[in-house]
Amino acid sequence: MAQDTEWTPVSHDTCDQVAGPFYHGTRADLAVGELLSAxxxxxxxxxxxxNHIYFTTIAKGAGLAAEMARGEGRPRVYVVEPTGPFEDDPNVTNKKFPGNPTRSYRSAQPLRVVGEITEWEAYDAEFVRQLRAFVASGSGEIIN
Incomplete structure (x- = not known):
């Protein structure tokens, strides 16, 4: 997100103004039509x-979430559609950069799987390793 762009928070009342596609990263093996839920x-x-299910409009971000996800399966990125209202993810919004540059959202309502992408731009393996170590240390607050 450019610094000169004015950011408007996404809330349940304004989420219909956010255009997809939307992505969710996981290790679960899912089929089109299945629901992902909190x-x-x-x-x-x-x-x-x-209490929420998380998603983004950035495939690379969903790929990182898939790398970080629990489970034995391979990292997967699904194209999803929200079934209800959603809002900015408060765990990243305004934390390090102004606004929501990660284009991350959350919903208490399920996400419907509408497809899967098999290729996305991956993060550097060292970055993923450092992030896993950071998570393992118990650092960072989770706003649930």
């Missing part, structure tokens, strides 16, 4: 059961 343990803190 209620599972966080990939970042085992003691937290998530």
């Amino acid at each position: 209620g599972f343990r966080s990939n970042y803190r085992d003691s937290v059961v998530m």
Whole structure:
């Protein structure tokens, strides 16, 4: 997001103004039509059961989430559509950069799988390793 662009928060009331496609990264093997929902343990803190399901408009970001996801399967990035209202992800919005440059969102309502992409721009392996170490250290707050 360019610095000279004015950012407007995305809320349940304004989410219909956000254009997809939307992506969700995971290690789960899912089929078109399946629903992804909240209620599972966080990939970042085992003691937290998530109240929301997270997604982004940036395939690379969903790929990183897939790399960080729990499970034995390969990292997967699904094209999803929200089934209800959503808002900016407060875990990243305005944390390091103004606005929502990661284009990350969350919803208490399920996401419907409408497809899968098999290639996306990956993050550097060293960055992923460092992020895993950061997560393992228990650093960072989760806004649930």
